Amino acid sequence: MFSPYTDPEAFMEGSLLFSTSHIISLCITFALLLILFLLRNKAWMRIGGRCFIILCLAGSEIWLNYWYFSTNMWDIRYTLPFQLCSISLYLCVWMLATRQRWVFEVVYFLGVGGALQALLTPELFYDFPHFRFLHFFIAHISIILAVFYMLWVEKFQIKFKSVWKAFAALNVLAFMVFFVNRFTGGNYMFLARKPTNASLIDFLGPYPWYILSLELVVLLIFFLLYSPFFIREKRHSKKKGKAEN
Secondary structure, three states: OOOOOOOHHHHOOOOOOOOHHHHHHHHHHHHHHHHHHHOOOOHHHHOHHHHHHHHHHHHHHHHHHHHHHHOOOOOOOOOOOOOHHHHHHHHHHHHHHHOOHHHHHHHHHHHHHHHHHHHHOOOOOOOOOOHHHHHHHHHHHHHHHHHHHHHHOOOOOOOHHHHHHHHHHHHHHHHHHHHHHHHHOOOHHHOOOOOOOOOHHHHOOOOOHHHHHHHHHHHHHHHHHHHHHHHHHHHHHHHHHHHHO
């Protein structure tokens, strides 16, 4: 379960993708979201639910780094917290601890967009019941739960300007991570090369052009994530107009 050994060739063709363990993990994700939605108006959720998600987020990151060091696998090229989901994880802890609205606006797009893509096409070389498999899904599911906690329990909302705030924040982060990659030889945020496992990036062209394509895809995903709020605002405006008439 905690062995550092892996056989990357066993997963080169994305054998984990939609395997039994992968599908079960996705089902657990949807089940937890349903539970959160059903319990969203319970008074204890404002403290209990928030603390539980923070514990899962922070605990998964501490657990991961302990495993890296205890197995001598810590490597500046691979284990710094500069992948998009790692950054989102830290932002989620900040968001839940402070309940700052602008952090939520950024994390909604970065967290849901990044974690959802990771859950659907996991870049992972360990299958269940290995620790890394468990950590991967606990961390990414917790990111999504954190965002929907703010939506359903804290009643935070997204505005059209939130799209551009998140897009600007993502590009600032990418600019910084680009230089981290140059310094460390890493591939954080997949800005140096494509991920090894099958992913959506495979359809976006060769390096470095896929980065430009990815900008357009990210913006499209951000608009799709904003669309429920856009539809809600339009419906609210129509109801308000009818009431005034």
